[in-house]
Amino acid sequence: MLRAARSAALVAAILSLAACSESRSRAAAPAPSPADPQPAPAPADPQAAYLAARRAEVAAMPDPPSALPQSTGARQELAYMIELGERLLRETNTHPLTAPYVGASGLTCSSCHLDAGRKKAIASTFIGAAASFPAFNDRDGGVITLQDRVNGCFMRSMNGTRLPENSEALLAIVSYINWLSQGFPLQPDPDRAVSSLNRSFPNPAIKAMALAGKAVAANGASIYDSRCAPCHGVHGEGLVGAPPVWGERAYNRGAGMANNVQAGSWIQFNMPPAEELTLTDQEALDVAAFVNAQPHPAFVEAEHLPGGGAGYGGAEIVYHYGASFTAEQVAARVPSGPTADPALDGAALYAARCAACHGPLAGSAVRGRTAAQISAAIAGLGSMAGLKDLSAAQVEAVAAALR
Amino acid sequence: MLRAARSAALVAAILSLAACSESRSRAAAPAPSPADPQPAPAPADPQAAYLAARRAEVAAMPDPPSALPQSTGARQELAYMIELGERLLRETNTHPLTAPYVGASGLTCSSCHLDAGRKKAIASTFIGAAASFPAFNDRDGGVITLQDRVNGCFMRSMNGTRLPENSEALLAIVSYINWLSQGFPLQPDPDRAVSSLNRSFPNPAIKAMALAGKAVAANGASIYDSRCAPCHGVHGEGLVGAPPVWGERAYNRGAGMANNVQAGSWIQFNMPPAEELTLTDQEALDVAAFVNAQPHPAFVEAEHLPGGGAGYGGAEIVYHYGASFTAEQVAARVPSGPTADPALDGAALYAARCAACHGPLAGSAVRGRTAAQISAAIAGLGSMAGLKDLSAAQVEAVAAALR
Structure with missing residues (x-):
């Protein structure tokens, strides 16, 4: 029965392929206006130019590596x-x-x-x-x-x-x-x-069209039947070798694919197999809108986190992989942000490098020493040789703190 | 009292600095043998050459970046x-x-x-x-x-x-x-x-010397007193700005530093500050041996794993971060290893891409079709357009499976 249903689906797909060929024709470039004094150069078809640019981008991609890394040891x-x-x-x-x-x-x-x-x-x-x-x-x-x-x-x-x-x-x-x-x-x-x-993902034109409410799911249904259903099934169930695109076994509403901009762009860039980068922006967006108008599993984030999300919230500052920060969590963070260069903080340098021998900065026995005096001591006294890594700027900073 | 102890330590350090200057002198290059008919070019001092090569390696290192990545969005x-x-x-x-x-x-x-x-x-x-x-x-x-x-x-x-x-x-x-x-x-x-x-870490000469049992901790003690104690303390406790190198607050026996080869190499490459790459292999190894002859915390791996190591063992195949595989765990793994190119497995391709319409391979209605026939069908039949991504080699593989 399953095979019979598939055969029926295929017949329907073939019929709709013929019926819908018109909707897949590309828009012709507008003819130059006859009122022009000289015929302007025919404006490029932006859609064709966009797809050609993406094809060139793909052609320029490097090959994946072919050789696995070989260890010199026994265990690969x-x-x-x-x-x-x-x-x-x-x-x-x-x-x-x-x-x-x-x-x-x-x-x-x-x-x-x-x-x-x-x-x-x-x-x-x-x-x-x-x-x-x-x-x-x-x-x-x-x-x-x-x-x-x-x-x-x-x-x-x-x-x-x-x-x-x-x-x-x-x-x-x-x-x-x-x-x-x-x-x-x-x-x-x-x-x-x-x-x-x-980085060309998603297609900005598809995004603009989607935001302008120009997706037409009904047109997408026709395109789906002719171009997608042969592999993905008329019920979106996925035939052998192609995944389901709606229903309980498909992606859920939290997926990027559930967003028409991302789905439309992905479809245009990848589908149908060996015919990628041929659907127009409108066609790709329409197919995405049709597929996303079908049922998909809901996405309740906690259900997809370990332990139902326990450990992914609360007062402790935890980086929430796959979950979002609340404004309170951001506000509760230990401050970081730009600070003065710690390497040039004279008081800190003194505390770290000088106080062990010379005592705290406030009552230091070497208050008033100049940078030149400090540098001479570092160069001349074996006991201060460990300070030779200090830069001239750092010595200046220490001297400033000692004033 | 602490400061008094530190001052005493410093005096001891300065005294030992003077007393031990001999042990820090570099070996002179051997003089050419007077029996040589012509004076051979003075053989390079391998130790000096090694250290010079490492200094050149360090000098060739690129600078760290200075600018943080700037987001175009509001949140950095x-x-x-x-x-x-x-x-x-x-x-x-x-x-x-x-x-x-x-x-x-x-x-x-x-x-x-x-x-x-x-x-x-x-x-x-x-x-x-x-x-x-x-x-x-x-x-x-x-x-x-x-x-x-x-x-x-x-x-x-x-x-x-x-x-x-x-x-x-x-x-x-x-x-x-x-x-x-x-x-x-x-x-x-x-x-x-x-x-x-x-990649120059560790120093292979230090490794060879350590393996040959040539570390002399007693010599390391003298060097430590003169070159290290001013910052790390005569009791290895760490003065302000320098960490403890032994005792309960120092690294444990599981650390790389607890290995004389790694510690000796690290010391030679990094210490004393601003005088790195001056200790000889023998000196660096000796210091490491002395420091590692002092008390350090033991390392019991389970004590350093979450939950005392629960979840880091057992029959389930888990990748044991920070823990070692047992031979049984390696043997129990799901096999991977080299396989035939799955993209050219004709039977698998048929099952994935053809069986939905043509039935199982064993009783397929299209048995005996040649690669040319299959290619023609893909090119000519709209219902098979979804197979246009198959390569010629893949079509050949399917045809072979259909023989």
């Missing part, structure tokens, strides 16, 4: 972890090390990060990703590690719970993504927890 | 975390976020990682360190993250317990070290969890 432990990590990304919902954390999810990491993140594709690739962490992540309201970012997907895209921080599974996944990033210069990002190769 | 969260991390490294045993984890330790991170790891010095600097993780670490018997490496120091060098993986303190420290590593290309290391700038 790092290579083992990298291979295990790749396997977990491909088999997230069936491998014994990760399946318990994603419940009934029909998704693996590789559902969105195609070919386990090896594929050169915007918003999908893991190539270079590890070099951008720790970074500020708006969703979490704080700085997050790569481990946190991975766990964000476990909680949301895969509708599961966080892998333990000290689990072999999480370390393996991070080792694998780090390997796909080898050679990339570390660049902590103060604004976004996103890889350097994925 | 990443900069906050970096500054907090530096503060924690300098105030580890007094700051409220870290002091509870290091008990009565007289050490901070900055005791060994001078100037909070900003100093250009082998075995001390944090510049570039974050780019070398995750890496295999022999002591832990596995792959470790930078967080693990930091926690190794909390457990051993600072004789405390591990910071929680999700603590603000650990994230801040990692953010800071990552910032000191910005621009360094990621390079996972299959052999050693050590920064690219610290």
Whole structure:
């Protein structure tokens, strides 16, 4: 019966493919106005230009590494972890090390990060990703590690719970993504927890259209039936080889995919397979709106945190991975922020380096000594040779404190 | 009385400085043999050449960054975390976020990682360190993250317990070290969890001498009295500005410093301040042997793990940060290791991409189809357009499975 239903779905998909071909035609560039004294150069089609630029961006991406790191020792432990990590990304919902954390999810990491993140594709690739962490992540309201970012997907895209921080599974996944990033210069990002190769995500035009309320889910339904249903199923259930995109086994409402801007951009950049970067902004946004108009699991954050969120709140200052700071928690923090250069704080230098022999600063026997006198003592007295690391500026600072 | 004791210690130190100057003289290069027909070029002093090479290595180290990353948003969260991390490294045993984890330790991170790891010095600097993780670490018997490496120091060098993986303190420290590593290309290391700038650590000559039993703690005592005691105290208790080097507030027996090879190398590369890389291999090893012959806290691993080590053993496969795998745990692992390229497994490809419509491989209605026929169907049939991502090699693999 299942196969019969699938065949029926396929027939429907093929029929709708024919019926909807019109909606997939690209907008032609506007003809030059006949009133122009000279024919202006035909304005470039911004949509085509945008997609061409993204294709060029993808073409410029470096290849993933092919050789695993080889230890000179007997145990190829790092290579083992990298291979295990790749396997977990491909088999997230069936491998014994990760399946318990994603419940009934029909998704693996590789559902969105195609070919386990090896594929050169915007918003999908893991190539270079590890070099951008720790970074500020708006969703979490704080700085997050790569481990946190991975766990964000476990909680949301895969509708599961966080892998333990000290689990072999999480370390393996991070080792694998780090390997796909080898050679990339570390660049902590103060604004976004996103890889350097994925900075075009999301598509700003799709964002503007979504904010302007221009998503048309009904159009998305037609496109879905023709372009997506052959693999994802007319009920969004996912056929073999393609993940469910709605229903209880799909991503939950906390996932990036549940946001039409992110889903539309991801779809445009990655789907359909081998035809990525062909959907227009409007088409991609419409498909996203249609898919997100279907049922998805709700997202109640505490249900996706260890122990139901215990330890992720309260008065103690804890960095809340995957959870947000409250204003009170931010206010309660131990102050940091810019301070005077501690290396040039004369009183502190005196306390740390001079007071042991010369007594407290207030009643010091060497009050009034000049920088020149101090420098001479350091150079001449063996007992003060340990102070030779002080810079001239530091000696000046100590002398100033002694005035 | 304390100050009187210190003054007495200082006098003793100054006296021993004079008495021991002979032991600190460098070995002269051997004179050329008069029997030589021509005077051979004076052989280089290997010790002097080694130290000069290390000085050149240090001089070539890049500066630490000076500007904090500036967010375009209102909250300078990443900069906050970096500054907090530096503060924690300098105030580890007094700051409220870290002091509870290091008990009565007289050490901070900055005791060994001078100037909070900003100093250009082998075995001390944090510049570039974050780019070398995750890496295999022999002591832990596995792959470790930078967080693990930091926690190794909390457990051993600072004789405390591990910071929680999700603590603000650990994230801040990692953010800071990552910032000191910005621009360094990621390079996972299959052999050693050590920064690219610290690869000369430990000194191989010191290692060879230590293994040959050539450490002379009594000589180390003389050197200690003259060169170290002025700051570290005649009882190793640490004067203001210098940490204790033995006793209950010093590093424990599990620390790298408790190993004469590592301690001797670190001392040669970093001490005395502003006179680093002047002690000979023998002198540095002797000082290390003397210091390590004094009392230090014992290291019982379980006492330094959360919950007394609960969760760090047992049948479940858990990656044991800071603890070692047993042979049974390694044997019990889910196998990984090299496998055939899954992307070219024809039967698996058929199951994932073809079986939904064509039924199981064994009774497939399309058995016997050639690669050319399959490719033509993919190109020509809209219902098979979703297979356009298959490579020619993958189509060949499917065709082979269908034979």
